[in-house]
Amino acid sequence: MLRETDRHFKFDWITIILFFLLVGFGWLNILSASHTGTTLEYFNFQDPYSKQLVFILLSVVLIIVTLSIDAKFYERFSSVIYIIALLSLVGVLIFGKTINGSTSWYSLGIMTFQPGEFAKAATGLAVAKYISDLHTDIKHFKDQIRVFAIIAIPAILILLQNDTGSTLVYASFFFVLYREGLPKVYLIIAMLVIIIGMLTLKFGILITTIIAIISVLVYYFTRRKKPAILQPIFIVVVSILFSFVVRYAYNNIIPFHQKDRISIWLRLEKDPAELLKMRQTVAYNLNESEKAISSGGFYGKGFLEGTRTTGKFVPEQHTDYIFSTVGEEWGFIGTFGVVLVFVLLIIRILHLSELQKSQFSRVYGYSVASIFFIHFMINIGMVMGLIPTIGIPLPLFSYGGSGLWGFTILLFIFVKLDSNRINEW
């Protein structure tokens, strides 16, 4: 175990080991998911698994570079980095290449490059910088607005690229802000929005209203110190109104394919014929992915032995649906292992963040943990049908150079900051 005073082990090796575990295991699964035919051929540097190997080697270079830069650099130049990231996001809207409907890529000859993947780290640095500023108090509304803006600008630019999934990632900063003192009311509102939204879609407005009233009554009468009577009434009324809004939005505003995704997620469709149709269309990937995971059983079919993976039954399996390969070939042991490593990694980052002496490092560390968490939750949740289909990659696992490098930089900036905490002045 490393000791904090041991100069030779100043980097947090646990984080680094977990990182390489994920990258390495991820690559094996990309290999499985992307090789063609039933037998493995030699590397040809055309197939994703060959390319990914190159990306991984380059990411080692990135790690060395990231760790070589002086820790203070990141804090000092965070604003510059942030602005460069925003400019690259604007630039991609103008010069970018459209792939799968999203204009998120710069085309650099044989390679494509996705600035959005780097904007997360930049935003994390900017948020850390702003919050750690001595003049900032997150309890003040003015500062809240400013920090929201820092987060919202890249999020909106990415939304303009038509990449809804990546936009959602910026919601992860909520955890950061809350940790740093964002008033509790935001948390309550966020939770109410989620709960009322789901209840309305699943059970309808009437039941939602009844549940809201009962909950508020229980809350009101179990409190020893009774709040003003108007407060619970207000909450109920707002909840009911919100419930109507959700219903209206679901019926009239949300595009059809999104509606179907929600319908699949909350199991709203009961007609077997309709369900079958959905499985052939909007829920095709999810259905194939669940089948692949399920077919792995407890021990899995073995590396390169997944019949559904070999047959490419799950579209986009080497990118967003890579977890289904783990499920099929490595079984419950593999999937549980991956979930465990992710949980350990995130908790490790959280733990290290709390150890930071500088607020900048802590906020940044929190951002890293939150971003990893949101990706982890949405991606694996989606692949198993626990969350509506939202296309974002599984960090360090899914195929793609930009994604890998984005997360590498995101994580290793923190490793560098962490290594520096005993040198803090």
Next chain:
Amino acid sequence: MRQFLLFISVVIVGLLFTARLFYLQVYSSDGYSLFDDNAIRKVYNYPKRGFVYDRNGKLLVANQPSYDVMVIPREVKPLDTLEFCQLLKIDNEQFKKRLDKAKNYSFRLPSVFVSQLSKEDYAILQEKMRKYEGFYIQRRSLRQYETTIGANVLGDIGEVNYAIIDDDPYYKMGDLIGKQGVESSYETVLRGKKGIQFIQKDRFNRNIGPYKNGTYDTIPEPGKDIKITIDAKLQAYGELLMQNKRGGIIALEPQTGEILAMISAPTYDPNALVGRKRSKNFTKLYYDTIAKPLFNRSLQGVYEPGSPFKLLTGIIALQEAVIDPSEKITCYRGYKYGNRFMKCHCVSGTRHDMVSAIENSCNAYFASTYRRILDKNGNASTGIDRWSTHLKSFGLGSYLNNDLSVGQPGRIPDREYYSKIYPNTFYSTYTISNAIGQGEVATTPIQLANVVAAIANRGHYFTPHIIKSITKDTIPDKYSTPNYTTIDKKHFDPIVEGMYQVYKKGTASYLKVDGIDICGKTGTVENFTTIDGVRTQLTDHSIFVAFAPKDDPKIAIAVFVENGYWGSRFAGKIASLMIEKFIKGTISRTDLEQWLLTHSLENEYAKPQSGEAFGINRQTQLQVVPVDKEALTIYEDNNEKL
């Protein structure tokens, strides 16, 4: 508190994922099987089905290729429907219906569009098939019957149904299985074992390559050829003689239990149940509830045995030592028991010993011996059980545990059987009709033939069976192990002598065949049917059993001709001719043959359906018909091949 929100969220999500994974991969997973994996295409390679030969090595059943037009709905492109329909000989309406049916089944998987094209249609279609995307021709193997004989012996093959698939995972939808006859009883031998190839496919249902380089693939094991015990020439001859008649014939080889001929009339051409016409013809045969061509009368026809049963009554009496073969019993035109009377055709006062009683088929003699058997110990209850045990040792009252696809146990009553009707007192007179093969006893032709074989062997029989040999395989020992009856060998002599006298000077004396010592016994059995709810008597069944030659039996035979009136009238003639045919190969008694070919019983069979009142037995008239030229031509064609 604030620093724990994310920590708790991570842990909760981690647990939630683990639970979901556990549900998907452990709880709801029912184990992985290559066969259930729809990412792996299973391609079955069907082996050649084994051929069937007769006992002399004559080919009876072979295979012929057949071609099915298959369709994969999602691959179908717009086509010239009119031309395509003309080629397939279907109309536009059917075309749509068949395509819809295939779509209903699966868009991605092949369905049979038109099954079993004729060779001519195939030749024309094959040229043009490339024009019709989504359709292709698949080769299958069908049965080819070399002759028209033995439909009930050989059986047929047809598609498996859901019950079979559920029962035996070997069979998949669309597989063929033996449905009747040896096709059914030797299904596993004949079919071989299909081979399987596992092919990895992708989500567009395209083949990518062999799964694991074909490690799990198996090669088909060809079906084995079998030789059956049937003598095809004898079978063909028997079928010819049974033209215009209904009934069953079994001929056995006594030394082996091999079935030489198994005839059920009316029969049909087995080729009628091959290929595309199968379902239509099968339905027709299946719903012919009057002539019942699919009902194998020689195995399933349960009849009262009639007079041939007297042989058994006699032999049991000898074994039980209740009579001496030379002891004479007087017949007074019948047998009086209590205040009832069993008639006999003897001149009143005739005295019979065992041989003469058999020769003259005296009812009084056997009624009397039957009573002695039952009353031996003064207790008819134990007496009937002893009687029953003796009979069962001849294979009566049970399925013969053989290799035939159908059968009937018949009925041999014992005390238990009568306990409902006679719960308390039980006297031998209650069941006296059993003495002469009426009353409660019932047998099938094959059982009766087996009894004759046991008599011919003087005390033992071999389980009647149809398999002679299997290529590169053995047949069960049970077919070559004798089953001993409870009767001592010495008691058979007077019975055999009696049967010999039947031919010599008794009821079958006019059926003699020069150079062959035949032993036989005639039988006549009353029978009834129900017309509009009224029990109505029909003309008696004509029964005949025989074996020959007397001292070195080569053939034992039982012939049942429904409503043929008396034993020698139809059944006896047929038995004599078949014995001659088998032993000599030629027919000297062409007079008998001619008589059988020109006399029909169709008029008898039409009576119950006529709706009119009709006479039976004495009041019937023989229907004379011209020789069926067509049947004779078919017979000669068959003979050429045999």
